[in-house]
Amino acid sequence: MQHSAGNSEAPLRIVHVFRAPVGGLFRHVLDVTKGQIARGHAVGLIADATTGGETAEKRFADLRPHLSLGLMRLPIHRLPHPSDLPAAFAINRRIAALRPDVVHGHGSKGGVYARATGLFSGRESPVRIYTPHGGSLNYEPGSLSHRIFMAMEALLATRTDALLFESAFIASRFEEFVGNPKGLARIIPNGVSGEEFAPVQPQADAADLLYVGELRDAKGIDTLIDAMILLSRRGLTPRLLLIGGGPNRVVLQEQAQRAGLADRIVFGNPRPAREAFSLGRAMVVPSRFESLPYIVLEAAAAGVPLVATNVGGVPEIFGPYADRLIRPDNPEILADALARLLSQSPETLREEARALSAYVASRFSVSRMVDDVLQGYRDAIAARAAGH
Template sequence: MNKIKIMHVTHDLNIGGLQRVVVDLAKNIDRNKFEVSVCALREGGPFEKELTDQGIEVIRMPPMNDRPDYFRFWKLYKIMIEKKTAVVHTHNIEPFTDGVPAALLARVPVRVHTDHARVFPDKKRYMFAEWILSHFTSQLVAVSEHTKANLVQYEKINSKKIKVVLNGIAGEKYRVQIDKEQKKAALGIGPGRAPILGVSARLTRQKGISYLLQAVKLLSKDYPDTLLLIAGEGELWDQLNAEAKELRIERNVLFLGPRLDVPEILQLQDVFVLPSLFEGLPLVLLEAMAASLPIVATDVGGNRQAVRDGLNGFIVPSKDSVALCSAIKRLIENSATRESFSRNSLELFQKEFALERMVKTYEEIYLNCLVSTN
């Protein structure tokens, strides 16, 4: 039987939640039925090697320089023709506006699009483009009910056209057994530091880290040995380091930079905190749940689908340092609640956010859409 040829189209393969979904989907799909390639429109990135090591072809578009974008559209069209692509799966707006028109011209029978984290309302030209292209897409996917609601409200897309597929991750690697004291020593964390909070995020405005730093400042008044571990890098690295210094909490914050040992770092934490200003369904919450951590997260995007307020964490308003501090204190000061939330996080993850469930759902989408076209 000939394999069904799928091409994922994404912006890049840098470290991020969207890219992780693309990589996991490409790596774990049934290779007996599907042949997968991944096209990065702008650049490759650290995830490229992970794909090529698994025998998955990565296609990188040449640098655009001063050429207009239709050259990229034309290049995509030619690649789809050459590879006899049966399914094009685009991720977020730029791959959508390039990938779906190219797929139409190349007569690719199935065109799937997933909408990940975005700010709504988006720029008018993007919303209009997505509305137009939705009519030529076999299946639109939203990563959370919140994202689906935004597509319906702001882009006037028919809700029947949108299917919610919750993100999933491979949870086993986040339940590692480590020597915590040895790991702390390796990171330069002295004895007696508690509570230990954590966040894994790109250091961008979206992630709201400034509000978490202010919450740590408040918390340190009652808990002077508080330590916040920040795993990630980004454009606000210098600014956030300067803010920590200005708040006089340098000893309470450890900027770890990009890490390959996030599962081990999660094991050191008492509470995971995500202070984002907007989200889709962030994978870092799923990682924290897989690591059996209680969570404090802001009330944005699909956070409520992962963090059930009062069950496995607390949901607080965004841009509110006082609320963040208060929720963290509630967990620190009540060990029974903390332990209950910890158990519930893992149970909820195993029930709803396993990688196998996500992959199987997408496989069904591809196959059902192919049947419909025939």
């Protein structure tokens, strides 16, 4: 370990700890990891071994030759589980052997394991960084689970050198339910790369409406299907393509069949976002909960017309255009918004999409994200060295 408080250019040894190699959190870790490696830092990853499938395996295989601190995968459960303690011991031993300057935990479970560093090894601990990515902060306030997890967050906050929030929304949730951060705290938004701003044009046979993402309760796809039923009653018959996998796929397919819409609601398998965007003329994001969703950033950058709910950090992405967002979990409001979208000319939709893309380009840069994360590490190292 070589804390480099006095040298802002010295390469760092960095280990990222997270659970599932899927979704926006995984993209964030990969983007930050690649950027840190490109800037000359030594990086390692620790992640769950039971999720991610072939897509994760391929991404890890592509990245592994560049991970000078290696890749460790072991079973990590989403909720508290008897295997958590042996996993914590194994991760602690790994980190103690690597002797990094920084351990960066992502998501609730990654945050637990990263901030447990040093409890079992008896060695000097690296600075401990935490990015929640929503995680436990998105549980229903007042529920037993929420109270338990917020108590755990408050306890772990005493072992946190820096909190790097990906959205102002999650920063505000942390302050409301956990308390004021005791150490360094920054808001560093997720970013997208320059090539992602190339417009994606819909294919000739593209569906009228498109959803891309996980198929689970928080994403509100059941509300979207209910809105499709309402549109049908109004004499509107758009085609909807749902791209993604997840625990609710079968339930949602059954909902579409019961509604008599199986011919107009098609389920497709996961694929890269920009490839998926070409399969629809407009994208719907009916989420009940979000942090700062990459899929919205990616679609906005690519100039895809969007109907989205006003949840989490989505208004931060829309900025001056946040008045376009709608209330979540309401099929009638969603049906109204979709009907308006379907009635607009392609030129109007493209104009609105271009304006949002330009705003996203001005604020959400992957290069800036990587640089700001590294500066957060440097400042945390300096504060530790100064005894703060």
